[in-house]
Amino acid sequence: MYVIILEYRKPLAEIDAALDGHRQWLEKHYADGTFLLSGRQDPRVGGVILAGNLPRPELDTVLAADPLMAGGLATEQVIAVQASRAATPHQWATATPQG
DSSP: OEEEEEEEOSOHHHHHHHHHHHHHHHHHHHHTTOEEEEEEOSSSSEEEEEEOSOOHHHHHHHHHTSHHHHTTSEEEEEEEOOOOOOOOHHHHHHOOOOO
16 A cells, blocks of 8 residues: 655646646546545645555556646655554544544
């Protein structure tokens, strides 16, 4: 499993112009089972993707096709994770920030 952290490298106007292609890319990889979760960072400086267990070279190929990466609009940090625990589906569905 991988946590991918995207960091924007260009102004948000340029990022926004590429978001339709980025969203289509995300949808393709949700449909094929590669991605499990994604979202914006807060503050809006990039995004985070949780990817399943696939060979790292295959993940690198997938990530290179992201319009944000291909266009030089973002950089990525890929963190391999050996998960040992997870919340139940109910816990995921009802999670709220603690403050």
